[in-house]
Amino acid sequence: MFRNQYDTDVTTWSPAGRLFQVEYAMEAVKQGSAAIGLRSKTHIVLGCVNKANSELSSHQKKIFKVDDHIGVAIAGLTADGRVLSRYMRNECINYSFTYESPLPVGRLVVQLADKAQVCTQRSWKRPYGVGLLVAGLDESGAHLYYNCPSGNYFEYQAFAIGSRSQAAKTYLERRFESFTDASRDDLVKDALMAIRETLQGETLKSSVCTIAVVGVGEPFHILDQATVQQMIDAFEIVGEQEGPAAAGQEASAEPEPEQGGAAAGEGVAPMDI
Amino acid sequence: MEQQIKSQNRSCTEAILARYGKAPFFFFFLLRKLKIQICGIKSFASQIAVLIFLLGRPLVLITMPKQQANWSPYDNNGGSCVAIAGADYCVIAADTRMSTGYNILTRDYSKICKLANKCVMASSGFQADVKALQKHLAARHLIYQHQHNKQMSCPAMAQLLSNTLYYKRFFPYYSFNVLGGLDNEGKGCVFTYDAVGSYEKVGYSSQGSGSTLIMPFLDNQLKSPSPLLLPVQDAVTPLAEAEAVDLVKTVFASASERDIYTGDKLEIVVINADGINREYMDLRKD
Numbered sequence: 001m002f003r004n005q006y007d008t009d010v011t012t013w014s015p016a017g018r019l020f021q022v023e024y025a026m027e028a029v030k031q032g033s034a035a036i037g038l039r040s041k042t043h044i045v046l047g048c049v050n051k052a053n054s055e056l057s058s059h060q061k062k063i064f065k066v067d068d069h070i071g072v073a074i075a076g077l078t079a080d081g082r083v084l085s086r087y088m089r090n091e092c093i094n095y096s097f098t099y100e101s102p103l104p105v106g107r108l109v110v111q112l113a114d115k116a117q118v119c120t121q122r123s124w125k126r127p128y129g130v131g132l133l134v135a136g137l138d139e140s141g142a143h144l145y146y147n148c149p150s151g152n153y154f155e156y157q158a159f160a161i162g163s164r165s166q167a168a169k170t171y172l173e174r175r176f177e178s179f180t181d182a183s184r185d186d187l188v189k190d191a192l193m194a195i196r197e198t199l200q201g202e203t204l205k206s207s208v209c210t211i212a213v214v215g216v217g218e219p220f221h222i223l224d225q226a227t228v229q230q231m232i233d234a235f236e237i238v239g240e241q242e243g244p245a246a247a248g249q250e251a252s253a254e255p256e257p258e259q260g261g262a263a264a265g266e267g268v269a270p271m272d273i
Numbered sequence: 274m275e276q277q278i279k280s281q282n283r284s285c286t287e288a289i290l291a292r293y294g295k296a297p298f299f300f301f302f303l304l305r306k307l308k309i310q311i312c313g314i315k316s317f318a319s320q321i322a323v324l325i326f327l328l329g330r331p332l333v334l335i336t337m338p339k340q341q342a343n344w345s346p347y348d349n350n351g352g353s354c355v356a357i358a359g360a361d362y363c364v365i366a367a368d369t370r371m372s373t374g375y376n377i378l379t380r381d382y383s384k385i386c387k388l389a390n391k392c393v394m395a396s397s398g399f400q401a402d403v404k405a406l407q408k409h410l411a412a413r414h415l416i417y418q419h420q421h422n423k424q425m426s427c428p429a430m431a432q433l434l435s436n437t438l439y440y441k442r443f444f445p446y447y448s449f450n451v452l453g454g455l456d457n458e459g460k461g462c463v464f465t466y467d468a469v470g471s472y473e474k475v476g477y478s479s480q481g482s483g484s485t486l487i488m489p490f491l492d493n494q495l496k497s498p499s500p501l502l503l504p505v506q507d508a509v510t511p512l513a514e515a516e517a518v519d520l521v522k523t524v525f526a527s528a529s530e531r532d533i534y535t536g537d538k539l540e541i542v543v544i545n546a547d548g549i550n551r552e553y554m555d556l557r558k559d
Binding site for chain 2: 065089090093097
């Protein structure tokens with residue numbers, strides 16, 4: 001979108017009925033590194049690509065534990081995301097202090113959305129520049145929500161946000177019907193595959209991505225690098241053998257053959273169909 | 274409807290009679306005798322009402338004796354707590370009787386609460402305040418874990434508890450606490466508190482209704498020479514874990530004999546490097 005005379009203030013409407021500042025905030029989300037989420041009936045898996053400023057620095061934290069039953073992955077301005085996850089943690093603590101039970105995810109998401117909306121209607125504020133994938137488990141089951149800077153929220157079976165997320169989305173669209181009844185491990189494998197899509201040629205290593213799981217009987221936790229690397233190794237080999245029959249990737253635009261696993265490591269392009 | 278409303282309206286006379294009794298009327302009759310009329314008002318009671326409005330407080334002081342509050346926000350649910358620190362363990366124990374006045378509310382109420390991985394608190398006093406205090410500390414611990422990515426150590430929790438108690442210095446938590454656990458090096462530590470947060474790290478302590486009976490015995494068995502004497506000795510007891518647990522059982526059995534608020538069952542929690550272990554022992558039920 002181009003600059004125009006209606007985009008200076010968040011409180012200025014354009015003649016077409018758009019708030020450009022809010023839309024620019026959504027652009028900020030698209031610039032952040034990818035985050036994906038998918039759920040089954042009993043588990044939700046969040047994954048994100050770790051982007052480090054330079055070789056020397058550590059990568060930014062993009063997945064936050066909000067409570068034992070809720071976690072969030074962010075894309076966009078991570079500072080905004082950090083502040084919002086602190087807000088969410090507080091809300092969860094206050095709720096369980098008052099009601100001695102965990103905060104239902106749907107409520108939290110609405111509170112977040114209302115908080116975001118406030119920033120779209122005050123001249124002295126700016127919209128939060130972060131998209132949140134909220135994964136939570138409550139009495140009504142497993143939920144995955146996406147919160148926009150605009151104050152909207154949607155529930156998803158699986159979703160991806162951030163840069164190059166379209167590749168992951170396409171993969172997820174192809175596979176999402178199998179998620180509902182998938183086992184926890186299959187879900188994590190699907191998450192890793194989706195992350196691989198966004199990497200577009202880079203090798204998938206556990207240092208490049210972060211995975212977190214929450215499910216029935218399993219409080220929210222981030223998987224440690226060793227476990228993730230094991231899972232990568234496990235399916236990577238399978239992926240190569242299966243070749244084109246494996247989960248699809250959208251046509252073309254795929255520069256190179258996929259990263260090599262342990263074995264072959266050259267030429268095989270399992271994602272080409 | 275109208276009739277209902279009518280009956281709810283009291284006349285001026287009735288209102289004054291109800292609140293102040295007959296005294297104002299006598300005063301008024303006196304004024305009448307002396308032919309003093311207040312503010313040109315004809316009605317008896319309205320004149321009194323004006324007088325009361327003007328004289329207000331002095332009138333109350335003359336007509337009504339000072340009353341003490343007959344409702345207290347506190348109650349004492351009794352019970353005793355003990356904690357003993359060892360070289361690599363900590364024993365925290367409390368009875369499970371909850372009482373009010375001379376009655377027993379329940380024989381099976383736990384006064385012990387796990388605040389962090391290696392930190393346990395036992396509190397006697399007013400259990401409603403104790404419960405609120407425990408919830409407050411649990412919430413603060415959650416926040417700490419989110420921010421620091423680790424559990425709170427026992428000394429840190431001790432300071433937090435002290436600050437929390439002093440925060441309510443002018444409407445205190447009626448809660449007498451002992452905090453026990455392992456410090457960062459794995460050594461046992463016990464902290465003892467008063468109701469407003471004054472605390473001290475000690476080798477052993479007891480609080481609650483039986484503490485006057487228990488503490489002297491613990492002093493006899495466990496007291497180490499003053500830290501001012503050389504060579505410096507550890508505050509923690511050299512006793513083995515099993516011996517400390519036995520000592521606690523003895524101490525509570527004795528306290529149950531003479532303290533009516535202590536008895537029913539004893540809950541013993543032992544923290545050591547392997548984790549937290551809980552056991553129970555029956556006490557006298559009378």
